[in-house]
Amino acid sequence: EPEVTQTPSHQVTQMGQEVILRCVPISNHLYFYWYRQILGQKVEFLVSFYNNEISEKSEIFDDQFSVERPDGSNFTLKIRSTKLEDSAMYFCASSVSKLGTGELFFGEGSRLTVL
C-alpha cells in the first residue's frame, strides 16, 4: 500500500538555525499539506499546496516558513530561523483530491526539537 514518507523522523536543532523537513507524497496525489502538533495540543494546519503553488495557509505559516516541490516527488517545509516554539511534530499529508471528496493520508511525522 502506498504511503507518505517523511524524513527525518527526529531533528534536534539550535534556535536560529534553518531546518528542512522532507516529505514524499503518494505518487498520484495532487494536494499536499503540512500540519504540526505541539505536544499535548491540537493538530494545526500550516499550509496546503496544489499545482506547484500554495493554495491556502494559516496564520502560523508566516515569513519564516516556506514550502517547495523541487523535483516532482519531494515536498519540503523549510523553517528559516527556528524558535523554541517551533518545537513540535510536523506531519505531511497528501490527498488525491480536495478534502471532502477524498481521504487525507498522513506521513509518520518529523519531530522537531529546538534548543
Place this chain on the structure above:
Amino acid sequence: GENVEQHPSTLSVQEGDSAVIKCTYSDSASNYFPWYKQELGKRPQLIIDIRSNVGEKKDQRIAVTLNKTAKHFSLHITETQPEDSAVYFCAAVGLGGSYIPTFGRGTSLIVHP
C-alpha cells in the same frame, strides 16, 4: 474560523466495554467529518467519516453519529479490544469553501485487557 472541541482528552475502559468520544464544531458550513486513529509511534489514519447528509454511519464495531442542529458528532466503539488503544482525532471540513480540516485536540483511548 472553525473551532473543534473534543472530549474527553483521556478515556480508559475495560476490554469489551464501549467507548464514546464527542466533538463539537462551530461553523455550520462544515459538511464532512472524518475521524483519524493514531497508534503510538505511527501515522494518523482515517477510520471512518460522515457527511452532513446522513445522521449515522457504521462500520463493524465503529459508528459515528452527527447532529447538525446541535453541531456535534461522536465516535462510538463497541466491544473494545486492546488494539483499539490509540489517540483518536476528530475533524471538521468545509469551512466557507475551504477544504482544510480543522482537528480536535485528540482523545487518548486506553483499553485494559
